[in-house]
Amino acid sequence: MIPAPFEYIAAESPEHALQLLAEHGDDAKVLAGGHSLLPMMKLRLAMPELLIDIGRLAALAGVIADGDELVIGATTRHADLAASELVRTDAPLLAYAAAQVGDPQIRHRGTLGGSLSHADPAADLPMALVALGGSMQLQGQDSTRLVSADDFFQGYFETALQPDELLTAVRVPRRPGVPWGYQKFVRRSNDWAIVGAAAVADRIALASMGPTPMRAQAAEEALAAGASPAEAAALAAEGTSPGEDMHADREYRQHLARVLTRRALEHQAA
């Protein structure tokens, strides 16, 4: 499978990428690792006229601590995220989630920013960011804004990112020692979640239970009111209306959400 023809420019800096985005808008797509975008282009589900390659911009990769948050560059690759001592200590769920994406080859190429802007509701990292209560740093030519993970994911493969904005970094709270749990139900080892559940303390996120990764709000409220993990997990599917496909119907997904939420809450590791 061969992508439709396109122009290619390797951006020299984030500013250069922003300038190109301002000029080309919707006709351009940002390329980093390419592990969400290139498969779409090969299937011709995406046919951008221009690819702006930010994959080799050192300024956009890496992890630093900034006060009570970690700041993670958008082009940080999954393998580097999983291996980062800083992330493993201060946001262990994120390091764990990064190690669950695809397989080793995919983790060598795919980037955090790429996975988040692709916004597949079944993917690992969007669910992790919602569970962590992280935020996305969206840079425009004149200003930068922070959007919480809860607001960033707006629909099926849809985010708050505007055509002239670049996701440059991701911020997550530093919470060393806080219990967390991560559950992903798959039939094959490197697949997307049929349903996923991730919990950091009393915050719970679900994957593949709707058009976006979402909070299990009723379960969170029950926990806050003193319910046990099992009692709270029984409410995990409240208000959800997951899609149906060859892997699972609606009822089965809701069942999985309850089971996986219970496991995520009961198996919270510190």
Place this chain on the structure above:
Amino acid sequence: MTRIELTVNGEKRSDDVEPRLLLVHYVREILGLRAANVGCDTTSCGACTVLLDGQSVKSCTVLAVQADGQEVVTAEGLALDGELHPVQAAFRREHGLQCGFCTPGMVMATVGLLAENPHPTEEQVRAGLEGNLCRCTGYHNIIRAVLAAAETQAQAGPADEEVSA
């Protein structure tokens, strides 16, 4: 056309390529290196695995232009002076293949895995090769070959490991 300059199996290359050219088609069609196979063409099977700056990647999901300035190693680049690379030798000795289609990808994924983790457990080998599918062997001899290769490399010492990584 976009000019790319890269190193493939130790040789400097400079080529004008269409931006949409995939790395696997670049090595197979432009350079005539046919070890990397196009299997599933959807980032699943790993038959197209090559090393990009020392890390295993699926070359059906990398553009040739993304490899500009980097170092690519295919299975053809492993043997030194007619001597099989320890991973190749181990696959042969342990019969880690049947039809052979997945083998170049398995071998490259293994070279990448052992560079990151020279002494993997069996479980780590299985997890490390989860991105490579084999429809013939049932994997047992492949796992055996990887563990044997790790042992050979450990015995050969760090100097040899550097060459093979």
